[in-house]
Amino acid sequence: MDNVIHNPILRGFNPDPSICRVGKNYYIATSTFEWYPGVQIHHSRDLVNWQLVSRPLARETQLDMRGNPDSCGIWAPCLSHADGLFWLIYTDMKRYEGNFKDGHNYLVTAPSIEGPWSDPVYLNSSGFDPSLFHDEDGRKWLLNLQWDYRQREGGDRFGGILLQEYDVERQRLMGPIHNIFAGTELKLTEGPHLYRRDGWYHLLVAEGGTGYDHAVTMARSRKITGPYQVHPDNPVLTSRQDSGNPLQRAGHADLVETASGETWMVHLCGRPLPGTRRSPLGRETAIQKVEWGEDGWLRLAHGGNAPAIEVPMAGVEQRSPAVEEVHDFASEALPAVFQWLRSPRTERLFSLSARPGYLRLFGRESVGSWFEQALVARRQDSLHCSAETTLEFEPEDLQQFAGLIAYYNRFKFHYLAVTRGDEGDKVLSVMSCHDAWPSGNLEIADTGGVVLDPEQPVRLGLDIRKGELQFRYAQDNAPWQPVGPVLDASLLSDEGSGRAHGYFTGNFLGMAAHDISGRGIPADFADFRYRREDG
The missing domain is CATH 2.115.10.20 (Glycosyl hydrolase domain; family 43)
Incomplete structure (x- = not known):
């Protein structure tokens, strides 16, 4: 006690x-x-x-x-x-x-x-x-x-x-x-x-x-x-x-x-x-x-x-949460830790039965849509934490992208996404938005020209250390490699837009799939891991 x-x-x-x-x-x-x-x-x-x-x-x-x-x-x-x-x-x-x-x-x-x-x-x-x-x-x-x-x-x-x-x-x-x-x-x-x-x-x-x-x-x-x-x-x-x-x-x-x-x-x-x-x-x-x-x-x-x-408080012992959570999507129900955005029509956004053992997201409207967006995520509850997922995804062109996202709202997010490059290769893209429109233009970070092996799933990860976020990736049992610059994680907050209390939620970490062509290309996520290192 x-x-x-x-x-x-x-x-x-x-x-x-x-x-x-x-x-x-x-x-x-x-x-x-x-x-x-x-x-x-x-x-x-x-x-x-x-x-x-x-x-x-x-x-x-x-x-x-x-x-x-x-x-x-x-x-x-x-x-x-x-x-x-x-x-x-x-x-x-x-x-x-x-x-x-x-x-x-x-x-x-x-x-x-x-x-x-x-x-x-x-x-x-x-x-x-x-x-x-x-x-x-x-x-x-x-x-x-x-x-x-x-x-x-x-x-x-x-x-x-x-x-x-x-x-x-x-x-x-x-x-x-x-x-x-x-x-x-x-x-x-x-x-x-x-x-x-x-x-x-x-x-x-x-x-x-x-x-x-x-x-x-x-x-x-x-x-x-x-x-x-x-x-x-x-x-x-x-x-x-x-x-x-x-x-x-x-x-x-x-x-x-x-x-x-x-x-x-x-x-x-x-x-x-x-x-x-x-x-x-x-x-x-x-x-x-x-x-x-x-x-x-x-x-x-x-x-x-x-x-x-x-x-x-006399006689009380406060239990700490588990250091690590691992979700393999083997259940028929989405783990309770996850939520999604706005829509009651879940069959339009995701499925746990279309490919058993995977969470399938159906690419819908753009990141930040107020209507139909395929984004499934959990709260960030630790200032030092990490998240990882394994993705299988076959984009047809640059209008389809899916991956790991740190999301506050439509103008405040960091997104490590798999998409198609101009040469037809499967590539990684780091997309960020930092503020409300019109200053909040989408920024595409330099990833060093990462080209993925099209025959292998890709592991995507991120690490948050207080105000800093670093994405990473790996394929075919290779060690993790950082991708893109160190990003400002503090922007993903109520106050991050410069407004003292203009928004009211908090940062979420999760999986996303977007298809702004309207073809609904699916993305399959084999797992999701979340690790907290402090409170």
């Missing part, structure tokens, strides 16, 4: 945590944005060691994100349990840049965390970050922020937290809409959750935006509709004034009470590379012990308002 929790508890892209307890079981739901299936749910018995158990939005009747821009899709789910059911609330964001946001809020339910999960009930589209509060009298209330498209002072278009009752029998919202909380001077008020304790309604919100000014604010009221009094020591949690803290961007939180009456807070955070404000692992989930004071307000158990990277 080491009697300490080492944060984060969910490493790699796992933002906007929502937590609930059912008996001795804890569940955390996190955002998945454009990655399919939607919403990740992890399970734990001790709040420390977590295992992925469900991605509930897994069929076309529940979720179709084809056409959703980068960093849209599933925002800020809220998971709760009441009346013998799990209740999952979420936003499907269709647009977020500019004055307007088109985000639609839905509810699905299930008798167990594994499902079956229902088809969605539409709720509203007035703003994102919805949550469901189950009151002691059996009534249910939906909260979400109101989006104000007008140019307000300081550019804040967050118009307050809305509250409306939900009718379970009729499966619709009913009654008046109350704007219960306008926020504080921190602005950008979002991510609401309600709790009832000692006759008070406690409202928890995220403020300051999801970048380096992020924070957790609390307020309380005797009436659910307010008025709400702000916490006297607000903000309750933030790292905005603690630039040396390894956990930056702390905010967007939720609370859970243990069977013994302790209270814990889960929250998102980011771990930027030393000396930078770039966090390629994305926004992760951490946990803090909190306590209710004699004055009825909640505070961090260790004092102050900065997150702790190590949190004492």
